[in-house]
Amino acid sequence: MKRHIFLLCILGGFVGLNGCTTVIDAKLDTGPTQLSVDALLTTQPGPQTIRLTNTAGYFDSNTPPAVTGATVTVTDNAGKMYRFADSTNTGYYVWKPTGKDTLGHIGRTYQLTILHNGDTFRATSKINPVPPIDSLIFVKRALNPLSTTQGYRAEFYAVDIPRQVDYYRIRFFRNGTLQNKPNNIVTSQDGVFGGNSSVADGLTFIVPIRRSINPDSLYALKDIVKVEVHSLTAEAFLFWQVVRTQVTNGGLFATPPANVPTNVININPTGRPATGFFITSAVSSRTASVSDANIRVRAD
Numbered sequence: 001m002k003r004h005i006f007l008l009c010i011l012g013g014f015v016g017l018n019g020c021t022t023v024i025d026a027k028l029d030t031g032p033t034q035l036s037v038d039a040l041l042t043t044q045p046g047p048q049t050i051r052l053t054n055t056a057g058y059f060d061s062n063t064p065p066a067v068t069g070a071t072v073t074v075t076d077n078a079g080k081m082y083r084f085a086d087s088t089n090t091g092y093y094v095w096k097p098t099g100k101d102t103l104g105h106i107g108r109t110y111q112l113t114i115l116h117n118g119d120t121f122r123a124t125s126k127i128n129p130v131p132p133i134d135s136l137i138f139v140k141r142a143l144n145p146l147s148t149t150q151g152y153r154a155e156f157y158a159v160d161i162p163r164q165v166d167y168y169r170i171r172f173f174r175n176g177t178l179q180n181k182p183n184n185i186v187t188s189q190d191g192v193f194g195g196n197s198s199v200a201d202g203l204t205f206i207v208p209i210r211r212s213i214n215p216d217s218l219y220a221l222k223d224i225v226k227v228e229v230h231s232l233t234a235e236a237f238l239f240w241q242v243v244r245t246q247v248t249n250g251g252l253f254a255t256p257p258a259n260v261p262t263n264v265i266n267i268n269p270t271g272r273p274a275t276g277f278f279i280t281s282a283v284s285s286r287t288a289s290v291s292d293a294n295i296r297v298r299a300d
Helices: 002-019 234-247
Strands: 035-042 048-054 071-076 081-084 092-095 109-116 119-126 133-142 150-158 167-174 186-189 224-232 274-281 283-289
Touching (some): 119 274
Parallel strands (some): 035 274
16 A cells, blocks of 8 residues: 555656646847957968957857958067968968968967957967977777777877976878867877876877877778877967867766866957967977888787
């Protein structure tokens, strides 16, 4: 008898909860539009691009509207100015070199200035050194311990710059396509993941960093793999760490969303704010094919 009463109580509670369901059509304010800056300038030769857009509402799935008509310049501490022009009127501001000129130089500090609709935005970044990539190899492996599907795992070797704290970002390309999934955002402090990295100073990058350049499906024979190591400032390192946390944040243990930091500042404290980041990097790279010359036999 008691068991029947208990079941009836649960059923009654379930019906009561469903009977109280109310659909709420929430009207969310989108907030003021902000300037969004996507700027990565490097020591690599060729044109350099800065993209400017306006922020859009959270639920707006359209391409962010381009910011056109801005005046965009970059100056370095050697007294040189670089002018960026939006010749296509699409929000992509491009600097084109003349002759063998390059924009990025290790050790220089760069200031970005954007003039738009009466606002002046500025950001500053320094180009720190980056170590060379010594080698890029491949090892044949199963996709996972329970799989019969096999592929080739890539691994690169680089040695951290000694006697200083260094920050890096690792990027990789498969057959010319940048692998830019959220879990492919890889940053490193002194060749390890971060924290107290003094024990790793001047040593070879640790194994998880060296093997972070693999797609989910591993590589196939004849694939062309390119690896890049970018130098970062401490501020840019934090920016990428927060970005990765936010874009991979989800599931049962998700944390509350947080604002992604920016180094783009409106010189008018009461003017509209900006988002995004101005990053300058030295870049080292290495390209190799998945071929007999680069395949190694390893026990691990």
